[in-house]
Amino acid sequence: MTKNRSIKIGLIVIFVLTIVFHFSVLIGWVPFENVWGGRLKNQQEMLVFETFSIILNAFFIVVVLVKSRYLKLKIPPKIITVLLWIMTFLFFLNTIGNLFAINNLEKYIATPITFLLGILCFILAREKA
Numbered sequence: 001m002t003k004n005r006s007i008k009i010g011l012i013v014i015f016v017l018t019i020v021f022h023f024s025v026l027i028g029w030v031p032f033e034n035v036w037g038g039r040l041k042n043q044q045e046m047l048v049f050e051t052f053s054i055i056l057n058a059f060f061i062v063v064v065l066v067k068s069r070y071l072k073l074k075i076p077p078k079i080i081t082v083l084l085w086i087m088t089f090l091f092f093l094n095t096i097g098n099l100f101a102i103n104n105l106e107k108y109i110a111t112p113i114t115f116l117l118g119i120l121c122f123i124l125a126r127e128k129a
Contacts, residue, residue: 008068015058015064063083063087067127081125091115
């Protein structure tokens, strides 16, 4: 790994834990009212949104692994950088959305996590290839 090793490892750990959390929602250990701003109406919506979350977080892991050079895919570094900028934007946008969540768990737990993810992705996006 190049510089910012701890940031890259931190991102991977957070994304893996996020996937575990979303699987916990899928299997019912965590009520789906605690995710997606508390706006999911039924089990079917939860299944679609949670599956999307798991796939998206797995994609984020791949991006960080490629940036870290742990995963050697033939993706141009500029594309990885653009993806990191998009991730930065998405996490900051999600932070704003979490502030308006209906339930307090998401508001007070997810907000700082998505803000941290935004900062870490911002640092990686600025890192030279």
